[in-house]
Amino acid sequence: MAKKKLLIFPYNGNGIEALDCINLDNFELVGFVDDDLKKNSEQFEIYTRDILQKYKEFYVLAVPGSPASYLKRKEIITSLGLNDLDRFITAIHPNASIGRNVKIGANCLIMAGVVITSNARIKNHVCILPNTVIHHDSVVNDYTLIGSSVLIAGGTTIGESCYIGSGTNIINDVSIGEQSLIGLGSNILKNVTSNSKMVGNPARDLNSHNN
Structure with missing residues (x-):
């Protein structure tokens, strides 16, 4: 063929x-x-x-x-x-691990070492860089970029058009509002409103800090 x-x-x-x-x-x-x-x-x-x-x-x-x-x-x-x-095609590295009942949309790029576990949903136009782990029942919405070695705990929802910096850890059952930027190595311990710029451990919103 x-x-x-x-x-x-x-x-x-x-x-x-x-x-x-x-x-x-x-x-x-x-x-x-x-x-x-x-x-x-x-x-x-x-x-x-x-x-x-x-x-x-x-x-x-x-x-x-x-x-x-x-x-x-x-x-x-x-x-x-x-x-x-x-x-559009979706490209998944052969060394990525995709769990049971995971749904992945169109035009997604999932690189080496990524782990996506049971019932997670990756929507359209999402990029996930190497060695990131997305746990059960999490949702990553359209147009979002996720860096390398990010840990997203179960039940998390990440909004549309976000950028999640490499090395970030996100606690379970929180939501990240659309168009938010999460800086490198941040620890997210609570819900993040839309259009936030979060940095640090625990992460704080630079937008609020500057006001």
Whole structure:
């Protein structure tokens, strides 16, 4: 059976790391799509967005975002004009552990060493970096980025378009409001309201601190 052709957007660290998570028995990488025409690669072809519309049979993995741009992930991914979720793939590293009754949406990237346990739900357009553990019955909503070595205890809900910094620990049964930034190595011991910027142990909201 012919391999499905795949484009990765953009040409960034997440995109390069995604190559280790893609089943190359099923997909053939055509190249990367990027808005920065100054980027170049000796190893990969880099295309403009035009290729997304020219070859509508090509599949896509879209993994933009960083602590500086996480709030724009939804806007950036939507701007690709891929209204059909079926054009997106989800890439799961073979060394990730996905538990019983876990549900994972479209356009998700789950890297090596990630553990997701019973009944957790990962919605669409989520990136999870290496060695993060998401426990039972937790929910990660659309467009959220989760760093490496994060521990999310059972029953936690993380809102849309959040950034959870590497090394963060989140206690069970709390909620993280949408569009929140959790700084590196923070310990979250209570609910976090939307649009917060949490840092420290225990974490405090920089927005409140600055007011």
